[in-house]
Amino acid sequence: MVRNAQDAPEVGELTPPDRTLMGPGPSDVHPRVLRAMSTPLVGHLDPSFIELMNEVQELLRYTFRTDNQWTIPVSGTGSAAMEAAIGNVVEPGDTMLVPTNGYFGGRMESMAERAGGEVVRVDAPWGEPLDPADVEAAFDEHQPDVFGFVHAETSTGVKQPDVPELTGIAHEHDAYVIADCVTSLGGVELRVDEWGVDVAYAGPQKCLSCPPGASPLTLNDRAMDKVLGRENPVRSWYLDLSLLEGYWGEERAYHHTAPITNVYALREALRLVAEEGIESRWERHLDVARALKAGVEAMGLEMNAPDEYWLPSLNAVRVPDGVSDGEVIQVLLDQYDLEIAGGLGDLSGDIFRIGCMGYSARPKNVSYLLSALGDVLDEKGAAVDVEVGLSATSDRLG
């Protein structure tokens, strides 16, 4: 049956539920960012948009703590920025070293292979960071050209410590370092230049609290020289940085239509970062997440990661014995309009993943989360003391 005009589907007004977003992302979007998205468009080659692109690049550099010229929003969600990083830097014949300690190392592997690279692995269990000694050993054994690691593993709530040590090892072996900063940019201390990260990418819908659609990417000159010196073109035209360079670089030549509204939104989200100050913002995330952690622990629950590599923007909390994580998550969504998530991969069923990112990293959200989670766990028969938890959190929140 071929459709005709009489078949027009009847679809009602857009009225999504009013969720509180405390999962692994997206986080709650700041009202100023939402408002920016309703701004009428200018063309993607309009001189006023060119100026706005410069501002976004400058704000991104500030947030990444870098002076890299090649700092742009990629026209897609975080995975597009990830594939832009890997697909441009990894050439056919290159070897890329990837981690096995979480979901996103696996994705790096898949992208590197599709780019024509060989993949070798450095192992650590899910829920633990990489050990620099293991990275050193992997370098000695495999001599990889590119080393990817995840600064903030959204799937496990683990922050990779010792970043300068890892980049040091890579550079001693003349390799390029690609860091997944999807869940750290704008919320967790990250110093691209000082730490010697060659390429970093992020998602806007995590600690920047911006709707997904234009995703931060930065490359230093050394990495960009490799990209511009490739023998074979990048396997994706859309994500080819040598072409994007024409649009985001000095020439401002047409490549593809930028997602104008998403660039507006990112600009506003980054203005909020600049107003708060990047270091104050890291502090705020830490303070609010510490209050969340204190409450969770006082209530009788256990964090999955020890303090040493706990990731404040994504809190992995052990699911109490005898409780079904899926049921708890469902009740929180249905009865409290509150989103959190369960574990993935090796940690499936073992952890709740509770985000504390950007505009969601607020006392109000944390108190609500604590009380809702406590009540539901109590209802499901877990041994939790909700009052004690709430009180520990409010003590912390001052």
Next chain:
Amino acid sequence: MVRNAQDAPEVGELTPPDRTLMGPGPSDVHPRVLRAMSTPLVGHLDPSFIELMNEVQELLRYTFRTDNQWTIPVSGTGSAAMEAAIGNVVEPGDTMLVPTNGYFGGRMESMAERAGGEVVRVDAPWGEPLDPADVEAAFDEHQPDVFGFVHAETSTGVKQPDVPELTGIAHEHDAYVIADCVTSLGGVELRVDEWGVDVAYAGPQKCLSCPPGASPLTLNDRAMDKVLGRENPVRSWYLDLSLLEGYWGEERAYHHTAPITNVYALREALRLVAEEGIESRWERHLDVARALKAGVEAMGLEMNAPDEYWLPSLNAVRVPDGVSDGEVIQVLLDQYDLEIAGGLGDLSGDIFRIGCMGYSARPKNVSYLLSALGDVLDEKGAAVDVEVGLSATSDRLG
């Protein structure tokens, strides 16, 4: 110098100029769509979002005139949908036949080569459509596996007629047909199923008047069988339809974070299509563009394309002798806040490209365009009669 928190760039409030968009896209966005973009987010795996995805798919099928199950918005701008189409359907070793009569045939070529395909060409001058006899001859000579053509060439203002004849030739040769409908979907008659198009893609920022960021794509079962039967994985992880199938298909499994706000916007833009009725919408575009064309011709200017393949959504108007297209375009932007564009490639300097798409395809916009363009051309010494042009347009707009 490594940046510190004191370096925060000072970037002011978002206050872009208030343009009237009558170029090759983006077009003016409908206020309801802008408003939809300021809606707070739900998660990309929220049951309410899954329902919304179903609605968007249903509305896209209606707009494409198709029953194809595999009808989705790709998470990127139009070129991402284009590369999703070509990069999934074209396998290493396949031969793709592409047109040479405009800018976007060249882009098809580049994408097909990056996908590992061989490229052969069917020629026509810029500003003219393909001749079915030439397509037939190219099939006989090269036996391509995939045939791409541009239904509405944004670079030349040419509508490809005889689509069912072209798809018939391709199918007699067991090839797959990919149609670029970036500037036709929602504004120019397009019947994917009835015309035998296997794969079609579009941009949201043209006749759908939706900000760019989530882009329509549809594949019939025959094409999707080819994609799912590939021996080698698609060269982009982000655009791999066999993985996207898990998210947009029955399983609704996580692949990447969808650009939630862009999906909200697309839903609202497609609701407007359904409310208007797709056939009425084609009529409206034709009526308003005819009025534009009548005015332009009465004023003393010449259309580049004859009626037979004139593209109502993108009007290529000859630049009068002795006039610099760039100067006119600049004055229109600076003094009238009005965006139109010049020619590309072989038509560079020869034509103005004037869009008449979606919410920009309104009497108000056309009258404004006519009077502004007429005044500026008159000022620049071209032989135009603005009054006669305006009167011809208003007669048409009745």
